[in-house]
Amino acid sequence: MTVLLTVVFSTAGLALVNAATTNADPANEETVWIExxxxxxxxFLPAYVAYKRNTSNKDGIFLLNLLFGWSVxxxxxxxxxxxxxAGHKRERSPLISEPLFRVFGRGPTRKMH
Structure with a gap:
Protein backbone atom coordinates (compact mmCIF):
# COMPACT_ATOMS: atom_id res chain seq x y z
CA MET A 1 0.00 0.00 0.00
CA THR A 2 2.88 2.34 0.78
CA VAL A 3 4.35 1.75 -2.67
CA LEU A 4 1.06 2.60 -4.35
CA LEU A 5 0.63 5.78 -2.33
CA THR A 6 4.20 6.75 -3.10
CA VAL A 7 3.64 6.22 -6.82
CA VAL A 8 0.35 8.10 -6.83
CA PHE A 9 1.61 11.03 -4.81
CA SER A 10 4.91 11.24 -6.67
CA THR A 11 3.00 11.23 -9.95
CA ALA A 12 0.67 13.87 -8.58
CA GLY A 13 3.60 15.89 -7.30
CA LEU A 14 5.42 15.75 -10.62
CA ALA A 15 2.27 16.70 -12.48
CA LEU A 16 1.62 19.61 -10.14
CA VAL A 17 5.22 20.83 -10.38
CA ASN A 18 5.02 20.60 -14.15
CA ALA A 19 1.73 22.49 -14.13
CA ALA A 20 3.14 25.13 -11.78
CA THR A 21 6.27 25.71 -13.86
CA THR A 22 4.62 25.77 -17.25
CA ASN A 23 1.39 27.57 -16.44
CA ALA A 24 0.10 28.84 -13.11
CA ASP A 25 -3.53 28.43 -14.19
CA PRO A 26 -5.66 26.92 -11.37
CA ALA A 27 -7.85 25.15 -13.92
CA ASN A 28 -4.78 23.22 -15.08
CA GLU A 29 -4.15 22.04 -11.52
CA GLU A 30 -7.73 20.82 -11.24
CA THR A 31 -7.32 18.95 -14.49
CA VAL A 32 -4.24 17.21 -13.11
CA TRP A 33 -6.15 16.03 -10.03
CA ILE A 34 -9.03 14.80 -12.17
CA GLU A 35 -6.58 12.86 -14.34
CA PHE A 44 -8.16 -0.48 -9.37
CA LEU A 45 -10.99 -1.37 -11.76
CA PRO A 46 -10.39 -5.15 -11.43
CA ALA A 47 -10.60 -4.93 -7.63
CA TYR A 48 -13.75 -2.80 -7.88
CA VAL A 49 -15.38 -5.32 -10.23
CA ALA A 50 -14.42 -8.20 -7.91
CA TYR A 51 -15.95 -6.51 -4.86
CA LYS A 52 -19.12 -5.52 -6.72
CA ARG A 53 -19.57 -9.07 -8.07
CA ASN A 54 -18.71 -10.51 -4.63
CA THR A 55 -16.28 -13.04 -6.00
CA SER A 56 -14.89 -15.59 -3.57
CA ASN A 57 -11.28 -14.49 -4.21
CA LYS A 58 -11.82 -10.72 -4.12
CA ASP A 59 -9.01 -10.16 -1.61
CA GLY A 60 -6.57 -12.08 -3.80
CA ILE A 61 -7.65 -10.06 -6.81
CA PHE A 62 -7.08 -6.85 -4.87
CA LEU A 63 -3.58 -7.96 -3.86
CA LEU A 64 -2.77 -9.07 -7.41
CA ASN A 65 -4.02 -5.75 -8.72
CA LEU A 66 -2.09 -3.81 -6.08
CA LEU A 67 1.21 -5.63 -6.53
CA PHE A 68 1.22 -6.52 -10.23
CA GLY A 69 -1.31 -4.13 -11.75
CA TRP A 70 1.50 -1.84 -12.91
CA SER A 71 2.37 -4.46 -15.50
CA VAL A 72 -0.27 -4.66 -18.16
CA ALA A 86 -19.21 -14.99 -8.84
CA GLY A 87 -18.82 -15.95 -5.19
CA HIS A 88 -22.16 -17.68 -4.87
CA LYS A 89 -23.11 -20.90 -6.59
CA ARG A 90 -26.21 -21.04 -8.68
CA GLU A 91 -28.73 -23.62 -7.63
CA ARG A 92 -30.09 -25.99 -10.19
CA SER A 93 -33.68 -25.65 -11.17
CA PRO A 94 -35.69 -28.57 -9.77
CA LEU A 95 -37.82 -28.60 -12.92
CA ILE A 96 -34.80 -29.44 -15.06
CA SER A 97 -32.54 -31.44 -12.78
CA GLU A 98 -35.06 -33.79 -11.20
CA PRO A 99 -36.38 -35.32 -14.46
CA LEU A 100 -32.80 -35.77 -15.67
CA PHE A 101 -31.86 -37.51 -12.43
CA ARG A 102 -34.82 -39.85 -12.84
CA VAL A 103 -33.79 -40.67 -16.41
CA PHE A 104 -30.24 -41.54 -15.42
CA GLY A 105 -31.20 -43.22 -12.15
CA ARG A 106 -29.29 -40.90 -9.81
CA GLY A 107 -30.19 -38.22 -7.34
CA PRO A 108 -33.47 -37.37 -5.67
CA THR A 109 -36.57 -38.96 -7.08
CA ARG A 110 -40.20 -38.63 -6.22
CA LYS A 111 -42.47 -41.60 -6.16
CA MET A 112 -45.21 -41.44 -8.74
CA HIS A 113 -48.66 -42.35 -7.44
Whole structure:
Protein backbone atom coordinates (compact mmCIF):
# COMPACT_ATOMS: atom_id res chain seq x y z
CA MET A 1 0.00 0.00 0.00
CA THR A 2 2.88 2.34 0.78
CA VAL A 3 4.35 1.75 -2.67
CA LEU A 4 1.06 2.60 -4.35
CA LEU A 5 0.63 5.78 -2.33
CA THR A 6 4.20 6.75 -3.10
CA VAL A 7 3.64 6.22 -6.82
CA VAL A 8 0.35 8.10 -6.83
CA PHE A 9 1.61 11.03 -4.81
CA SER A 10 4.91 11.24 -6.67
CA THR A 11 3.00 11.23 -9.95
CA ALA A 12 0.67 13.87 -8.58
CA GLY A 13 3.60 15.89 -7.30
CA LEU A 14 5.42 15.75 -10.62
CA ALA A 15 2.27 16.70 -12.48
CA LEU A 16 1.62 19.61 -10.14
CA VAL A 17 5.22 20.83 -10.38
CA ASN A 18 5.02 20.60 -14.15
CA ALA A 19 1.73 22.49 -14.13
CA ALA A 20 3.14 25.13 -11.78
CA THR A 21 6.27 25.71 -13.86
CA THR A 22 4.62 25.77 -17.25
CA ASN A 23 1.39 27.57 -16.44
CA ALA A 24 0.10 28.84 -13.11
CA ASP A 25 -3.53 28.43 -14.19
CA PRO A 26 -5.66 26.92 -11.37
CA ALA A 27 -7.85 25.15 -13.92
CA ASN A 28 -4.78 23.22 -15.08
CA GLU A 29 -4.15 22.04 -11.52
CA GLU A 30 -7.73 20.82 -11.24
CA THR A 31 -7.32 18.95 -14.49
CA VAL A 32 -4.24 17.21 -13.11
CA TRP A 33 -6.15 16.03 -10.03
CA ILE A 34 -9.03 14.80 -12.17
CA GLU A 35 -6.58 12.86 -14.34
CA UNK A 36 -4.99 11.31 -11.26
CA UNK A 37 -8.41 10.29 -9.90
CA UNK A 38 -9.31 8.69 -13.24
CA UNK A 39 -5.95 6.87 -13.31
CA UNK A 40 -6.46 5.48 -9.80
CA UNK A 41 -10.00 4.33 -10.64
CA UNK A 42 -8.90 2.60 -13.83
CA UNK A 43 -5.91 1.07 -12.04
CA PHE A 44 -8.16 -0.48 -9.37
CA LEU A 45 -10.99 -1.37 -11.76
CA PRO A 46 -10.39 -5.15 -11.43
CA ALA A 47 -10.60 -4.93 -7.63
CA TYR A 48 -13.75 -2.80 -7.88
CA VAL A 49 -15.38 -5.32 -10.23
CA ALA A 50 -14.42 -8.20 -7.91
CA TYR A 51 -15.95 -6.51 -4.86
CA LYS A 52 -19.12 -5.52 -6.72
CA ARG A 53 -19.57 -9.07 -8.07
CA ASN A 54 -18.71 -10.51 -4.63
CA THR A 55 -16.28 -13.04 -6.00
CA SER A 56 -14.89 -15.59 -3.57
CA ASN A 57 -11.28 -14.49 -4.21
CA LYS A 58 -11.82 -10.72 -4.12
CA ASP A 59 -9.01 -10.16 -1.61
CA GLY A 60 -6.57 -12.08 -3.80
CA ILE A 61 -7.65 -10.06 -6.81
CA PHE A 62 -7.08 -6.85 -4.87
CA LEU A 63 -3.58 -7.96 -3.86
CA LEU A 64 -2.77 -9.07 -7.41
CA ASN A 65 -4.02 -5.75 -8.72
CA LEU A 66 -2.09 -3.81 -6.08
CA LEU A 67 1.21 -5.63 -6.53
CA PHE A 68 1.22 -6.52 -10.23
CA GLY A 69 -1.31 -4.13 -11.75
CA TRP A 70 1.50 -1.84 -12.91
CA SER A 71 2.37 -4.46 -15.50
CA VAL A 72 -0.27 -4.66 -18.16
CA UNK A 73 -0.36 -8.45 -17.90
CA UNK A 74 -1.03 -8.38 -14.14
CA UNK A 75 -3.85 -5.87 -14.63
CA UNK A 76 -5.52 -7.99 -17.32
CA UNK A 77 -5.13 -11.19 -15.25
CA UNK A 78 -6.80 -9.46 -12.30
CA UNK A 79 -9.59 -8.20 -14.56
CA UNK A 80 -10.21 -11.66 -16.02
CA UNK A 81 -10.27 -13.16 -12.53
CA UNK A 82 -12.70 -10.46 -11.38
CA UNK A 83 -15.02 -11.11 -14.33
CA UNK A 84 -14.93 -14.86 -13.67
CA UNK A 85 -17.41 -16.79 -11.62
CA ALA A 86 -19.21 -14.99 -8.84
CA GLY A 87 -18.82 -15.95 -5.19
CA HIS A 88 -22.16 -17.68 -4.87
CA LYS A 89 -23.11 -20.90 -6.59
CA ARG A 90 -26.21 -21.04 -8.68
CA GLU A 91 -28.73 -23.62 -7.63
CA ARG A 92 -30.09 -25.99 -10.19
CA SER A 93 -33.68 -25.65 -11.17
CA PRO A 94 -35.69 -28.57 -9.77
CA LEU A 95 -37.82 -28.60 -12.92
CA ILE A 96 -34.80 -29.44 -15.06
CA SER A 97 -32.54 -31.44 -12.78
CA GLU A 98 -35.06 -33.79 -11.20
CA PRO A 99 -36.38 -35.32 -14.46
CA LEU A 100 -32.80 -35.77 -15.67
CA PHE A 101 -31.86 -37.51 -12.43
CA ARG A 102 -34.82 -39.85 -12.84
CA VAL A 103 -33.79 -40.67 -16.41
CA PHE A 104 -30.24 -41.54 -15.42
CA GLY A 105 -31.20 -43.22 -12.15
CA ARG A 106 -29.29 -40.90 -9.81
CA GLY A 107 -30.19 -38.22 -7.34
CA PRO A 108 -33.47 -37.37 -5.67
CA THR A 109 -36.57 -38.96 -7.08
CA ARG A 110 -40.20 -38.63 -6.22
CA LYS A 111 -42.47 -41.60 -6.16
CA MET A 112 -45.21 -41.44 -8.74
CA HIS A 113 -48.66 -42.35 -7.44
Missing amino acids: IAIFVFVY IGWFVALVMACGS
